[in-house]
Amino acid sequence: MGKKKPFWQENMNLLLSLAMIIAAYFFQWTSDEESLPAILLFLGAITVGGFSLFKSGIQNLLKLDFDMRALMTVAIIGAAIIGEWSEGAVVVILFAISEVLERYSMDKARASIRSLMDIAPKEALVRRKDREFNIHVNEIVVGDVMIVKPGEKIAMDGEVAAGSSAVNQAAITGESVPAEKNTGDEVFAGSINGEGLIEVKVTRLVDDSTIAKIIHLVEEAQAEKAPSQAFVDRFAKYYTPMIILVAFLVAVMPPLLFNGDWSDWIYQGLAVLVVGCPCALVISTPVSIVTAIGNAAKNGVLVKGGVHLEEMGTIKAVAFDKTGTLTKGLPALTDFVLLSSSDETELLAHVAALENKSQHPLAAAIVRNAETLGSSFREKKVEEFTSVTGKGLKGVVDGVAYHIGSPNYLEEIVAGGIPPSVFEKIASMQAEGKTVMVAGTSSGLLALIAVADEVRESSREVVARLHELGIEKTIMLTGDNKGTAQAIGIGTGVSDIESDLLPEDKLAFIKSLQKEHGKVAMVGDGINDAPALAAANVGVAMGGAGTDTALETADIALMADDLKKLPFTMKLSRKTLAIIKQNIAFSIGVKLLALLLVIPGWLTLWIAIFADMGATLIVTLNGLRLLRVKDK
Template sequence: MSVIEAAPNKTWSRIWLRHGGLIIAVLCLILIGLAWCGGQDGNSGLVITLYLLAYAIGGYRKALEGLQTLIREKELDVDLLMVVAAIGAASIGYWKDGAILIFIFSLSGALEGYTMERTNNAIESIMKLRPEEAIVINGNKEKRVRVEDLKQGDLLLVKPGERIAADGIVSEGFSAVNQASITGESIPTDKAPGDEVFAGTMNGQGALVIQVTKPAEATLLAKIIHLVQEAQSERPPSQLFVERFERTYAKIVVAGAILMAALPPVFLGWTWSQTIYRAMIFLVVASPCALVSSIMPAVLSGIANGARNGILFKGGAYLETIGRLDVVAFDKTGTLTEGVPKVTDITAYGKYTETELLSIAASLETWSEHPIAKAIISLAKERNIELMPTTKLEAIPGLGVHGSVDGQECKIGKVDLIEGMTLSIKEKSTITDLEQQGKTVIFVKVEDEVIGLLAVQDTLRAQARESVDKLKQMGIKVVMLTGDSSSTAQIIGQEAGVDQVYAELLPEQKVEIIKTLGQNGKVAMVGDGVNDAPALAASSVGIAMGAAGTDIALETANVVLMADDLSKVSYAISLGRRSTRVIKQNVTFAIAVILLLVVSNFIGYVNLPLGVIGHEGSTIAVIISGLRLLSQKQISLFE
């Protein structure tokens, strides 16, 4: 076959794959229209032939699916019940009613397909973020390669406006990168040499050279795709219950239809034709289509909403559970706090200024890898303070560093550095106050004179207090678990506004507290996914912070927050609550419609086409209702 011949065939295949259900429904309607025009009595051979074609075209697919379920699983399903009802109507001369049933059933199937496609598209859009090719730099040459062929250590050129093809570290260039697809952050993040970037994110106005750190299958985006695929395939407990219930319920409906076909002529004086017709309507209106469709569209929509906002649920079960939380337990370091010490106070003594004090301190710490040293150097760079030449630098284990700065012998370290020296009452009071606040005090000494001090502390995240307050407004108890000292923990806990603080805990003690809290309700643990892994696993819902680069977070937690944004915890809970509320609304609506149609059928107020419209309409209504959760607008905290 030539390319010219193959192209239309391929196009037709795509059209049929996406719109085949609607095409079948339209053909079925045309045949019904022709049959209706051919004669109102419906008894001529031509009319019956047209109706038979409508039955065959509109009902073939559903009949086949129903028979396969019956043969393979020995179970009755809704598809087979609909086809049996249509055939039953035709057997007593209601050709038109049966054909309309087949048409509406096929049309509703097509519409359900479109509405479910919207959910799937929202999820699959995440999977299309990774580009297919990347530009690899080799010396002075540039070469386009498939993303699957990238190796650790390759240098990639990412031009302005292009998607980044792999996880890596920026080697050259400056740009703002839109990371919303991975972290949910709405504002682009400035990237410079040494900063980490992720596959699937969008480069801004500057060109970047990136050194690949992970192969394609190990990138954060690949892990996200894997988690979303897992979440799609996993059924929450409520859906599993409904599916088990459907199998039993279908048998009850068949038994009810048989009784309704047999008893009314004996006890109510109905004609056999009327009785069988009402039994066929009962098969339709009592079928649990809407009930079965009440849950999964809402769950999948909620999962898609979360993924687009940087929240990954590992399954629908956790979306349901997170909406029923009573307690949220936060780890301190790296979760409520930044996890990195910062200089909070600078006090200079005598003739020295803060700038001079910080310059000497940073110069002494130039080559140190200690977190406190990095905090001091970072502040000096932030303030554009020039460092002075240093020589003879030597670390004193447990105390600090000494060396020569600008020709003077200098030292920096903890309180042992000033032993034997006389401090004023004011200086002693300052030191005591800082230590009571849980801060580490560092002294700087030039020759034999202490020229000042710096206080260092792991600071609270900017959004921590607001996030904790939101959770408390939602009626959730908030506690903090930490291995840190009681004094430091109490100070951070008070700043964050948590209800209760548990300090000086080992990992196994955190697990015991989670189990104790869980005795009175559902409890979530929010941690960094490393030393908190046991507590994450023991909680009702484990929520991992800072999943970027933390493999154990993806493995242990049930919910992963792709950015270190504590506000996403309350958003995830709100999303879970709204999902549960939508599911309850859908289930209530589905049951109410079934009861209304069954009663109306029994008293003779519903014919077969109207019963089908009510039944299929309610099914489509609950699916559309579930799709409300695809909306990315901020969900009310109290939903």
């Protein structure tokens, strides 16, 4: 980004024009009548301050494109023709001031994106062939190893190759608490390393980094026209010619029909042109959209356009994918129930040693639990390990031949089968949404092992918050069996639960929800359930940070994989819609009120420009209130 010019340099024409107006008024006050120097200074102020306005205004008039610049050009030239030099100059200067304020407000709204651009450092300490040196990020290639010291910013996306630390990635994901990073974990450019020294293997070039994609997508979103803005553009298309017609009628009808003074009523007609300028109306929507999208990005929510922001504010029903959305998407050991006199710690070590040889996701849950408990399973020698396809596994540990797998598999292996009381216990666990495995030997049962996909701690709170916000229906869609679905659904508080669904079934449910409730959002992981996400009015992807698919397919991405951002996004969307409606209503209301002053002949260019500039300033400040919407 280029260096920003100082205010005086950026607004030289405005300041010079202002100085000329002050000098012109000085000459007026020191002489009895409007002197030639005052007229020349007013003319100079009009020319210098309004040069860019006239340039585009005249071009638009020649193309019969009657926008606000065309209206202002006609009004100012008309004021000069009838000798209202001072008011013509003031109109120019106030219009220029309103444009500076408008530019300032848009810059303020985009500040969060500019701050994102400056987040990632431009250089990094890289090790190549046992040598360490600082190089520019543009020279870093995939596979390079960066040395990131405590307190430093990470310059490129990568994965931790050595060391461990807590990393503050709030700028990318909106998470307030630093995330623990160990070998193999992903880190993002712009995040801040904590107290540990880490080595990061670069996985993406600087232009492909997550933060670069976020900046690009947010800038695109801020430039895209929202439905409200499209409405304003269509309205202005008819509104502007209508104002020109009204101004013409105000200027000519009273003198022609009622013997009015031509000079007075031409002046009134010019004032109608000025007050009719749709400046406030035109700025009312974009300033709100840009501000809201910038605020969302700062809080770890990527909104890919004003249309999606507005749609989110009208949602009546929300559908959730189960795995990875309402649940963590990572199986965890929930129960280890002894069925024998074996030592629990020793048996868990033997089971974990066997499961460590398996590639099954459920096996990983048992191994993770054993690691958490500090089990010595890695010291155990496993012999004759065999995976029994679709059933379980078997192997010998410390001279004992173990079998671990489904109840049906152990029913075949264990002498005398599984007792009814144990089957009742298994059925009870399965009803809670758990997958149950049985461990035993050929001579008897040893333990029941239950694994389940854990519900996110935030899921119930988020669903309750959505209902508080007026969402009519929350529905969980899953391919899991009815028992698991019921257990998870009841635990999260969703109003409806649908199980045993194929992707096409989920799509059909989204369409039926749209018929029943109108606008529907689908929340998923951005990889599975693509048809349902695409069919919903708003597709919300979990965990957009570092996930290309989520960033590309979703309308909105929750960067930190944090479901609590969903109510915040809905709150921000509704606030944005409310402010846009307020701005449009206020802009049109002020115009109508000022135009009513024409009837008694009280409308002046001063009142007209103050009404126009004042309305622009008020709608701008109202839009900037969206910066204050917090993630609570």
